[in-house]
Amino acid sequence: EVHLVQSGAEVKKPGATVKLSCKVSGYNFADYHMHWVQQAPGKGLEWMGLINPEDGETLYAEKLQDRVSISADTSTDTAYMELSSLRFEDTAIYYCTISRDWAFPSWGQGTLVTVSS
Amino acid sequence: QSVLTQPPSVSGAPGQRVTISCSGSSSNIGAGFDVSWYKRLPGTAPKLLIYLNSNRPSGVPDRFSGSKSGTSASLAITGLQAEDEADYYCQSYDSSLSGWVFGGGTKLTVL
Numbered sequence: 001e002v003h004l005v006q007s008g009a010e011v012k013k014p015g016a017t018v019k020l021s022c023k024v025s026g027y028n029f030a031d032y033h034m035h036w037v038q039q040a041p042g043k044g045l046e047w048m049g050l051i052n053p054e055d056g057e058t059l060y061a062e063k064l065q066d067r068v069s070i071s072a073d074t075s076t077d078t079a080y081m082e083l084s085s086l087r088f089e090d091t092a093i094y095y096c097t098i099s100r101d102w103a104f105p106s107w108g109q110g111t112l113v114t115v116s117s
Numbered sequence: 118q119s120v121l122t123q124p125p126s127v128s129g130a131p132g133q134r135v136t137i138s139c140s141g142s143s144s145n146i147g148a149g150f151d152v153s154w155y156k157r158l159p160g161t162a163p164k165l166l167i168y169l170n171s172n173r174p175s176g177v178p179d180r181f182s183g184s185k186s187g188t189s190a191s192l193a194i195t196g197l198q199a200e201d202e203a204d205y206y207c208q209s210y211d212s213s214l215s216g217w218v219f220g221g222g223t224k225l226t227v228l
Contacts, residue, residue: 047217102169
């Protein structure tokens with residue numbers, strides 16, 4: 001069974017950087033692209049970017065590409081998402097999820113990031 | 118403002134049928150990119166209900182069905198149950214944005 005387990009909640013100050021992790025099990029890490037999705041309070045789901053763990057190739061949402069960085073460690077089957085220059089509006093739940101057939105069949109439990117002064 | 122447009126809310130009585138629409142454009146749904154649907158309960162991760170426009174993953178009841186036509190897609194839920202009360206999201210890919218896109222979400226209320 002596929003499992004994606006994310007790191008715990010974070011509280012950061014404006015301007016800081018946060019790095020979240022997502023450890024997978026139950027499948028070959030390199031087989032599927034890993035994506036990150038944001039859900040701000042009261043808002044919908046927003047795609048942030050993806051990584052192909054097999055070759056490290058990344059693709060980022062235009063509005064975030066200056067601040068987001070996604071990486072993958074195939075030795076530990078773990079993906080990471082780093083978001084820099086944090087703003088109050090980055091307060092959100094961040095999910096990792098894998099894609100198959102252009103859909104997202106498996107998700108992590110989510111990590112709450114709170115940006116507060 | 119989401120790239121895919123969904124109604125903010127829909128409602129129906131137990132046993133009834135409801136549909137949720139998802140309107141896109143020529144750079145996403147209209148370009149032939151497939152649509153997926155998700156159910157999200159408060160405090161939980163989204164759950165995949167429909168992929169490739171009309172396919173159900175194992176374990177999803179056949180009360181849920183999806184369709185796509187032109188630049189729009191729809192999710193239909195028949196035999197509405199109290200447990201169906203949740204937020205529903207559509208999702209596709211957009212070639213102009215070179216990325217995956219979601220609808221703004223629709224809150225389903227079971228009366």
